[in-house]
Amino acid sequence: MTLVLRYAARSDRGLVRSNNQDSVYAGPRLLALADGMGGHAAGEVASKVVIAALAPLDDDDPDDDLLAQLREATIAGNGSISELVASDPDLDGMGTTLTAVLFAGTRLGLVHIGDSRAYLRRNGQVSQITHDDTFVQSLIDEGRITEDEAANHPQRSLLLRALTGQHEVDPNLTVREARAGDRYLLCSDGLSGVVSHDTLTEALEITDPQACADRMIELALKGGGPDNVTVIIADVVDVDFGEDAPIVGGAAGNGQDEGAPASDTAASRAAALTAPAPPQRIEPPEEPPDPKAKRRKRIRWLLLFVLVLLLLAGGAITTRYFVMNQYYVGEGQNGEIAIYQGVRGSVLGIDLHKEIQGSCDPAVPDCEKVYVNELEQSARQTVRAGQPQESLQEAREFITRMRLSNRLPECEPPPKNQPRPGGANRPNGRGDQPTETTTPRPEQQEEQRPGVDCRQPRNPGGR
Incomplete structure (x- = not known):
């Protein structure tokens, strides 16, 4: 008996966005989620490229240094974004978050940058195991605002770190112990920004991973679906074998809202990022006895990746035209x-x-x-x-x-004979007692409030 993953993934465009900029990949060893950002190019370009850089990790044999594998793949994805921007400066401004888990039996490596999140449910307790790289989170860390205030902060979407290809990347990397019974939730902020922690905890009680993922999407849409929402649910189980066919979805699955399973090779998964394929779950082929098969498979993947870059460049230019017409x-x-x-x-x-x-x-x-x-x-x-x-x-x-x-009426000027505030009266000119003044009527005491029920008149001729 060994520890394996049983997983489900799903991505949805939401109720407001016109396209899906999230990309998701879930396989026997790799769980990865990227939330693309706009700029002058579509965020789906950046998220696709980064997921393509991590996809081969699902085929590689487990390594003692999980974090080195994750770091190298993340750097490669960031470099791919840089190459796209260098070839077309109009693409400058696109970027993506990344949260990914690399599983190896009793251990797993976690890489994180941005505001997508990973949660762990263990022994009935749910905890967030990533730290948001956002301006609002920095204010929380400094004690300047509370969690409740952060939920409505006007700059809650401002990222401090992301993969943009403009700078050397230094993602957060951690190693965690894997235990049978653990459940992991990876999600974009389209879920965590809409659904409360208590509601997520309740939904994670659903036993079946696919039903649980479906429930998460349903909750985000009921909350208004203001952003793309992407979810991975993965259970650590102690069985003879687990899931064996990966799932590719979101922008990486050609915009399909449902996570679509793909064939179990790095080359075919890279091709799935650009060429449509009908959703299907197939049995993985037996490994050929040829010791050079792995090298040939990598060469095929590299050739396909070059094709991906060319196709993405054309798509990015089209998306830029769309954004600039908003x-x-x-x-x-x-x-x-x-x-x-x-x-x-x-x-x-x-x-x-x-x-x-x-x-x-x-x-x-x-x-x-x-x-x-x-x-x-x-x-x-x-x-x-x-x-x-x-x-x-x-x-x-x-x-x-x-x-x-919707414009307020101009404020009327006060009456010329309006009494002085406080009931004070002007002297009668003889230096003795003030003259007697009558008390204004109640309707005369009411004053207009500029900016509330009237607007200040401007200077004559002012525009």
Whole structure:
């Protein structure tokens, strides 16, 4: 009897995203998940390349130094991203997270960079075994905010570390003991950012790995599905044999939402990252007696990998065109309602958008600017949250609606005979007692609140 893995994997586009930028791989020895990020190129390009670099580890014989194997494969994946960017500078800005487990009997190696997560369920207790490389997590570590505050922090998606090909990579690497009965959950932030820890713990009680993975996806979608969501469930069991056919899904499975099993060779798995194949689970072929078979298999994989790079470069250029045709309405730097080209957020400090127009259409003469603090409270929140629009024209129409329907009326000037605050009266000019003043009526005491029920009038001629 030996320790083996029984696993299931699934990836879903979610309810908001137009494509799936996550990539996932689950095999007898390797569990790997990568969450791609946009920039000027699609994140699926980066996640595919990194998963392709790790896939051969599932075929290799167990090594005493699991961490060296994981580190070398991660560096190779980061180098592949760098080569793509060097060949086409327009691809600069893409990147990916990575969380992967390499299994070897009683031990397993864990590599992690970014905000995807790994959890361990042991003896009924669930614990997170990775540490988020995010700005918000650094604030938690420093005691500046709480976990509850982090859940709604405006910069909760800002990564401090990721695989971008721009810098030498130094991922977190750890070795853990594997025990029969352990269950591992690997997931993208499309799950952990939507579903609470208590709910995840409850779902991990589902015995069947595939049913458990399906439940995780269901919970993320019920939570609104704002991002791609990818899940791997793997149980450590003490049996004669475990699962033997790997599962490739997400962007690495050509955008298929369900994790699709693939044939058990490194070459065929690399090909699966670019060439569609019908989902199927097949028995692995018997190892040929030829001692050079492994070398030939690696050569075939390298040739296919070159083809992958060429195909990905063309796909990345197409995706860049898609991203740059996105628009949203938000608050400009001067407080004016503004139109932005691109998508909200940033990657490693690089904005994914730019302001292209204020609240006035350049083609409309004598247009009066509209500022966010002149809107009704609910409309302010809507604009400050950023409202995606299908086109530049739709963005302009949205601003027109805000101008006509959601702008506060101008504050009326106070009456000239309004009494001084506090009931103080002006002297009667003779240096003796003040003149008698009548108490204002209740309706005269009510004051308009600028920014709440009215807006301050601007200077004459101000725009």
